[in-house]
Amino acid sequence: xxxxxxxxxxxxxxxxxxxxxxxxxxxxxxxxxxxxxxxxxxxxxxxxxxxxxxxxxxxxxxxxxxxxxxxxxxxxxxxxxxxxxxxxxxxxxxxxxxxxxxxxxxxxxxxxxxx
Amino acid sequence: xxxxxxxxxxxxxxxxxxxxxxxxxxxxxxxxxxxxxxxxxxxxxxxxxxxxxxxxxxxxxxxxxxxxxxxxxxxxxxxxxxxxxxxxxxxxxxxxxxxxxxxxxxxxxxxxxx
Numbered sequence: 001x002x003x004x005x006x007x008x009x010x011x012x013x014x015x016x017x018x019x020x021x022x023x024x025x026x027x028x029x030x031x032x033x034x035x036x037x038x039x040x041x042x043x044x045x046x047x048x049x050x051x052x053x054x055x056x057x058x059x060x061x062x063x064x065x066x067x068x069x070x071x072x073x074x075x076x077x078x079x080x081x082x083x084x085x086x087x088x089x090x091x092x093x094x095x096x097x098x099x100x101x102x103x104x105x106x107x108x109x110x111x112x113x114x115x
Numbered sequence: 116x117x118x119x120x121x122x123x124x125x126x127x128x129x130x131x132x133x134x135x136x137x138x139x140x141x142x143x144x145x146x147x148x149x150x151x152x153x154x155x156x157x158x159x160x161x162x163x164x165x166x167x168x169x170x171x172x173x174x175x176x177x178x179x180x181x182x183x184x185x186x187x188x189x190x191x192x193x194x195x196x197x198x199x200x201x202x203x204x205x206x207x208x209x210x211x212x213x214x215x216x217x218x219x220x221x222x223x224x225x226x227x228x229x
Binding site: 100 | 157164210216218
């Protein structure tokens, strides 16, 4: 199994500013993902964080708005840039050990409120 | 592309009653299917998963699910609900074509009354 530590757990930010969320895994994971969970809704994948290369973004998400770093197999960051109230959401990172069908482990999430 | 449909955004049961949460999936290749639970203000925790082999899979906390290919379903059940089961439940699918990305259903909130 893997334990994922995510911080901050919550933040209140001014519009126009940026917030970087950190995700630390206690094991080397092959795949890491960043999700957004808007209030009362399901999880939407933002991007796959690739170690040593650019992240792969899903439709509707762009690198300029959500830059992602993954310098090694245990750490990743997601930045929410130039925030607006519409970015208020829970952001979750996850990591997967092993190949197809492997369990995904999740961080506790970051509850972001933009005012 | 994969997709997941969860019927019923809310399900209410009495303590001790059967829990049935429905999940149907779409995948053009053999799927990997998961049920996750999310308690308030927490991340997601895996309940159980199906990859290959036995179609009835047992998970934690007394939950189980059956993969039915002919019905493209993976419904979650528990014979007797407990108050502590109240949470949000998500069904998810991944497959090799989707590069192991999880696609989640919209979730079902389980309410358990005394």
